[in-house]
Amino acid sequence: MSEIGSIYSIYLHKPYSVNNQKTNYADYQRCNINFGAKQEPKSDISAKKIAGYALGLGAIAAGIILLKKWNPKPVKELAQHIDFVKADNIESAIKFAQENFGVKLRVNGQLKTANWINESLVNLSNKTKGKVLLPKEIKICKLSDNLHGKYNPFTRTVKLAENYFGKAFERDFEKVKDMGLLSERLITLYHEIGHGLHLTTSNILNEVLGTSRYKKIISGCRDDLTQYLGGKYFTRCEGEAYAQIFAKKMAEGKLPDSVEKVWQKIGGKY
Numbered sequence: 001m002s003e004i005g006s007i008y009s010i011y012l013h014k015p016y017s018v019n020n021q022k023t024n025y026a027d028y029q030r031c032n033i034n035f036g037a038k039q040e041p042k043s044d045i046s047a048k049k050i051a052g053y054a055l056g057l058g059a060i061a062a063g064i065i066l067l068k069k070w071n072p073k074p075v076k077e078l079a080q081h082i083d084f085v086k087a088d089n090i091e092s093a094i095k096f097a098q099e100n101f102g103v104k105l106r107v108n109g110q111l112k113t114a115n116w117i118n119e120s121l122v123n124l125s126n127k128t129k130g131k132v133l134l135p136k137e138i139k140i141c142k143l144s145d146n147l148h149g150k151y152n153p154f155t156r157t158v159k160l161a162e163n164y165f166g167k168a169f170e171r172d173f174e175k176v177k178d179m180g181l182l183s184e185r186l187i188t189l190y191h192e193i194g195h196g197l198h199l200t201t202s203n204i205l206n207e208v209l210g211t212s213r214y215k216k217i218i219s220g221c222r223d224d225l226t227q228y229l230g231g232k233y234f235t236r237c238e239g240e241a242y243a244q245i246f247a248k249k250m251a252e253g254k255l256p257d258s259v260e261k262v263w264q265k266i267g268g269k270y
C-alpha cells in the first residue's frame with residue numbers, strides 16, 4: 001500500500017474515502033509546508049482565496065513531482081556487510097537501527113518486534129551489499145482496518161499496522177514464528193520499503209496508475225503474476241507490482257522466470 005494514491009486523488013480533486021480522510025489531510029498539510037504555501041486564513045473570503053492559491057501551488061508541485069523520478073539520498077551509507085546483534089533492551093535496539101541504518105524505530109517499546117525488524121533490515125542490507133535505500137522511519141501506528149502497512153514518500157516513513165504488528169504480535173511473537181506466519185509480516189515490511197525504491201526508478205504516475213506501458217509489460221503473464229504475488233491488488237499498477245516483487249525476491253530468493261522478466265522491465269534493482 002502506498003500513500004501516494006490518496007495524495008494523488010486530492011490533487012485531482014477526487015472525493016476520497018472517509019476512512020483515510022485524517023491521514024490524507026495531514027499529508028496534504030505536509031505538502032503545503034514543503035511547498036511553502038501554508039498560511040493562516042484571516043477570514044472566510046481570504047481563506048477561500050488562500051485555499052485557491054494553495055491548490056494552484058499544489059497542482060504545480062504535483063505536476064512536477066508526477067513526472068519526476070525521486071532520488072533521495074540514503075539517510076546513511078550502509079556497510080556492505082552488517083552483523084545482527086540481538087538487543088536485550090529497547091534502547092539498544094533503537095540505537096542499533098539508528099547507528100547501522102539511520103532508521104528511527106518507533107515500536108511502542110516492543111523489544112521482540114524491534115529485534116525482528118533490525119534482523120530483517122540486516123538481511124535486506126546484506127543481500128543488496130548495502131545498496132538498498134531504507135526509509136527514514138519505521139513506526140507502528142493505527143491504520144485503517146484492512147491495511148497491514150503503508151508508505152509515505154514525503155516523510156519516507158514505513159507505517160506498520162498496530163493490529164498486525166502491535167502489542168498482540170509482541171506478546172505472541174514465538175507463536176507467530178512457530179506457526180510460520182513471520183514470513184507474511186516480512187513481506188509486508190519489505191513491500192513498504194519497496195515502494196520507496198520504486199520511486200527512485202520511476203515516477204508517481206507509474207506508482208499509482210495501471211499505465212498502458214505497464215499493462216503491456218504484464219499482458220502475457222497477468223494471471224501467473226497475480227497468483228504469485230498473492231492477489232489482484234498487487235498487479236493493478238506498477239508501484240504495487242514493484243513493491244510486492246521486491247518483497248518476494250528479498251524474502252524468498254529467486255523469482256520465477258516470467259516474474260523476473262517483469263521485474264527487469266519495470267526497473268527492478270538487485
Ligand SMILES: [Zn+2]
Nearest residue numbers: 001002240243
Ligand atoms: Zn503497496
